[in-house]
Amino acid sequence: MPALVLLGAQWGDEGKGKATDLLGGSVDYVVRYQGGNNAGHTVVVGDQKYALHLLPSGILSPGCIPVIGNGVVVDPAVLLSELSGLNERGVDTSKLLISGNAHLITSYHTTMDKVTERFLGSRKIGTTGRGIGPTYADKINRVGIRVQDLYDESILTQKVDAALDFKNQILAKLYNRRAIESGKIVEELLTYADQLKPYVSDTTLVLNNAIDEGKVVLFEGGQGTLLDVDHGTYPFVTSSNPTAGGACTGSGVGPTKISRVIGILKAYTTRVGAGPFPTELFDEDGEALRRIGGERGVTTGRDRRCGWFDAVISRYATRVNGLTDFFLTKLDVLTGWERIPVCVAYEIDGRRVEELPYSQTDFHHAKPVYEYLPGWSEDITKAKSFSDLPKNAQAYVKALEEMSGAPVSAIGVGPGRTETIEINSFL
Ligand code: GDP
Ligand code: IMO
Numbered sequence: 410m411p412a413l414v415l416l417g418a419q420w421g422d423e424g425k426g427k428a429t430d431l432l433g434g435s436v437d438y439v440v441r442y443q444g445g446n447n448a449g450h451t452v453v454v455g456d457q458k459y460a461l462h463l464l465p466s467g468i469l470s471p472g473c474i475p476v477i478g479n480g481v482v483v484d485p486a487v488l489l490s491e492l493s494g495l496n497e498r499g500v501d502t503s504k505l506l507i508s509g510n511a512h513l514i515t516s517y518h519t520t521m522d523k524v525t526e527r528f529l530g531s532r533k534i535g536t537t538g539r540g541i542g543p544t545y546a547d548k549i550n551r552v553g554i555r556v557q558d559l560y561d562e563s564i565l566t567q568k569v570d571a572a573l574d575f576k577n578q579i580l581a582k583l584y585n586r587r588a589i590e591s592g593k594i595v596e597e598l599l600t601y602a603d604q605l606k607p608y609v610s611d612t613t614l615v616l617n618n619a620i621d622e623g624k625v626v627l628f629e630g631g632q633g634t635l636l637d638v639d640h641g642t643y644p645f646v647t648s649s650n651p652t653a654g655g656a657c658t659g660s661g662v663g664p665t666k667i668s669r670v671i672g673i674l675k676a677y678t679t680r681v682g683a684g685p686f687p688t689e690l691f692d693e694d695g696e697a698l699r700r701i702g703g704e705r706g707v708t709t710g711r712d713r714r715c716g717w718f719d720a721v722i723s724r725y726a727t728r729v730n731g732l733t734d735f736f737l738t739k740l741d742v743l744t745g746w747e748r749i750p751v752c753v754a755y756e757i758d759g760r761r762v763e764e765l766p767y768s769q770t771d772f773h774h775a776k777p778v779y780e781y782l783p784g785w786s787e788d789i790t791k792a793k794s795f796s797d798l799p800k801n802a803q804a805y806v807k808a809l810e811e812m813s814g815a816p817v818s819a820i821g822v823g824p825g826r827t828e829t830i831e832i833n834s835f836l
């Protein structure tokens with residue numbers, strides 16, 4: 410089992426942090442491969458709760474080496490404050506490795522993110538405002554600043570100048586904002602250089618050597634499949650590739666090394682930000698899912714939009730990620746409903762559609778076709794094995810598995826590490 414990927418199968422917040430933490434104790438490396446501090450991964454260990462944004466959840470497992478891969482965008486101020494926050498709580502962060510090729514989020518990226526959203530008005534994406542999109546845009550436009558640039562002042566200055574030449578025109582002429590001084594940005598970035606230096610390394614080499622030595626590497630996705638810039642509900646997506654292929658490009662580990670791709674799947678659906686969401690609920694059921702599931706954003710504090718499980722989406726996630734299995738989370742939240750609707754197909758302009766439509770127009774017109782599964786009322790939070798679950802909860806899991814096209818290997822019945830039913834071992 411050299412390398413495995415764990416990623417979000419829906420619109421993010423599926424419980425990736427908990428799942429990663431659970432495996433963290435048994436793997437050698439946990440690698441973030443895309444996204445940045447737009448992520449909010451919650452890990453509950455005993456009575457301690459951690460909210461991680463940029464750091465891989467493996468940082469909480471003492472034997473594990475956390476890695477920030479080249480595909481991640483790094484806000485150095487956020488990274489340092491996250492590290493010191495963990496240090497204050499007694500977590501050893503000294504093993505962290507950061508790719509020198511990862512791109513830096515600067516203050517002009519967060520400014521651009523916010524002004525662009527304001528400019529879009531009612532067409533806005535509802536981003537996290539963390540500068541993610543503008544930083545990836547600069548990377549693709551080849552005017553980005555990388556971690557390694559912090560160690561050559563002359564190159565750093567040239568690059569920041571080049572990036573701001575164009576942006577200042579836009580800021581001043583289009584958004585009516587004051588231009589940003591290049592010198593100030595360089596000065597600020599240089600203050601991070603020494604503090605980050607001990608962590609910076611050639612992570613591609615480290616990871617490939619580790620795999621060759623038989624070590625186990627776990628890739629931890631941020632966001633989710635439907636937020637993928639290529640495979641998600643574009644343009645209401647993030648600006649990176651959370652899907653399985655992103656683990657390769659975002660780390661420099663080839664696909665032949667990856668033997669398992671685990672989709673983290675919530676037993677219902679949530680979404681933060683704008684964009685289509687066929688099973689979204691606007692009634693008391695939606696309110697109940699939000700309340701019982703604690704569905705409030707870890708990063709922005711926004712209420713999450715809530716809806717029933719959508720099997721069209723989970724089938725799609727199986728397809729575009731080549732999922733080998735699922736970790737089904739938050740089954741406990743569904744306790745108490747007499748019957749639970751599950752979306753099995755869409756009706757689009759009078760037609761029944763079984764697969765996610767590739768056309769944005771069709772997806773915006775999609776109406777859920779529901780099947781109703783019998784619910785359960787027993788408390789399942791203490792269940793340790795599949796057979797401990799009430800028959801209807803077992804049937805719900807089996808139905809989701811059947812509809813989604815991959816087996817469920819673990820079930821979350823509470824936020825804590827131990828509140829998990831393991832069906833097949835992941836390692
Ligand atoms: P991530 O972004 O995918 O890591 O997920 P978040 O941390 O943003 O949101 C998931 C939330 O659900 C967190 O508050 C977790 O503590 C919580 N959680 C994870 N798994 C379970 C579960 O099986 N049951 C319950 N009740 N909560 C869970
Ligand atoms: P985790 O890793 C849920 C959403 C934002 C917005 C869109 C684009 O915790 O699952 P961005 O700031 O990335 O440009 O915003 O993506 N989004 C998330 N939604 N969970 C996340 O991360 C998200 N990260 C970004 O709400 O709709």
Ligand code: MG
Nearest residue numbers: 422449450707
């Ligand atoms: Mg989250």
